[in-house]
Amino acid sequence: MSDTKTDAPRKEDEKEVEATAAGGGRLAGLAAKFLTRKSLGILLAISLSVHVLSLAVYKLGGRRSVRDQAAEMPLGDFRFLAAEPRPGQVAEASFALHLALLDEVSSLAQQRLASRAFRVEQGVEELLRRAHGSDFDDPVLAELKRQIQEQINRTVELRAIADVIITDLEVRRLDEEPAAIRVTGSAEPVPWSEPDPSGDLQAASPDRQHVVHQ
Numbered sequence: 001m002s003d004t005k006t007d008a009p010r011k012e013d014e015k016e017v018e019a020t021a022a023g024g025g026r027l028a029g030l031a032a033k034f035l036t037r038k039s040l041g042i043l044l045a046i047s048l049s050v051h052v053l054s055l056a057v058y059k060l061g062g063r064r065s066v067r068d069q070a071a072e073m074p075l076g077d078f079r080f081l082a083a084e085p086r087p088g089q090v091a092e093a094s095f096a097l098h099l100a101l102l103d104e105v106s107s108l109a110q111q112r113l114a115s116r117a118f119r120v121e122q123g124v125e126e127l128l129r130r131a132h133g134s135d136f137d138d139p140v141l142a143e144l145k146r147q148i149q150e151q152i153n154r155t156v157e158l159r160a161i162a163d164v165i166i167t168d169l170e171v172r173r174l175d176e177e178p179a180a181i182r183v184t185g186s187a188e189p190v191p192w193s194e195p196d197p198s199g200d201l202q203a204a205s206p207d208r209q210h211v212v213h214q
Contacts, residue, residue: 090133109160
C-alpha cells in the first residue's frame with residue numbers, strides 16, 4: 001500500500017514535467033517557424049538603425065553644445081551714418097561688435113583675425129556704408145548680422161563665425177523737418193541816400209530821383 005501511495009505523486013510530477021516539456025517544445029517550434037533568416041535580418045537592421053539614430057542625436061547635441069560654448073572675441077566699436085535719411089528714419093547708429101567662433105577652427109580663426117585685423121575692420125566699415133537705416137529697425141538685426149558674418153568669413157577665407165553679437169546699440173532717428181524760414185516785413189527797396197551840403201547822409205524822398213545827363 002505504501003509503495004502505491006508513493007508512486008502516485010511521482011507519476012503526477014512526471015506528467016507535469018512532460019507537459020512543461022511539451023509546452024516548451026511548442027514555443028520552440030513557433031519560434032523556429034516565425035524567426036526565419038529573413039525576419040532575423042529585419043530585426044538586426046532595425047536594431048542597427050536605432051543605434052545609428054541614437055549616435056546621430058548624440059553628435060548633434062554635442063555640436064550644439066560646442067556652438068553654445070563657442071569662443072567669443074571683441075572686434076571693436078562701429079558707427080553707421082545714413083546718407084540721406086528721411087524724418088523718422090534711422091540717421092545714426094553705434095554699437096560694439098563681437099564674434100563667436102566655431103570651436104573646431106577657433107585657433108586658426110583667431111590667428112587670421114589677428115593677422116588681417118585691418119582688412120576685417122575695413123570690410124565691416126564698407127558694409128555699413130552700403131547699409132540702410134531700415135537694417136536697424138529689425139529688433140534682432142538678423143540681416144545685418146548675416147551680412148557681417150559672410151563678410152568676415154570671406155576676409156579670413158574660412159568658415160569661422162558661429163554667431164555675430166551686437167551690444168551697446170544706440171540708434172538716433174532724424175527728427176521732423178524744420179519749419180520753412182519765412183521772410184517778414186516790407187520787400188520795398190531802401191531809397192538812395194545822398195550827402196547834403198552839411199555833409200550828413202539823408203534819405204532821398206520818393207519824389208527825388210537821380211537823373212543822368214548825357
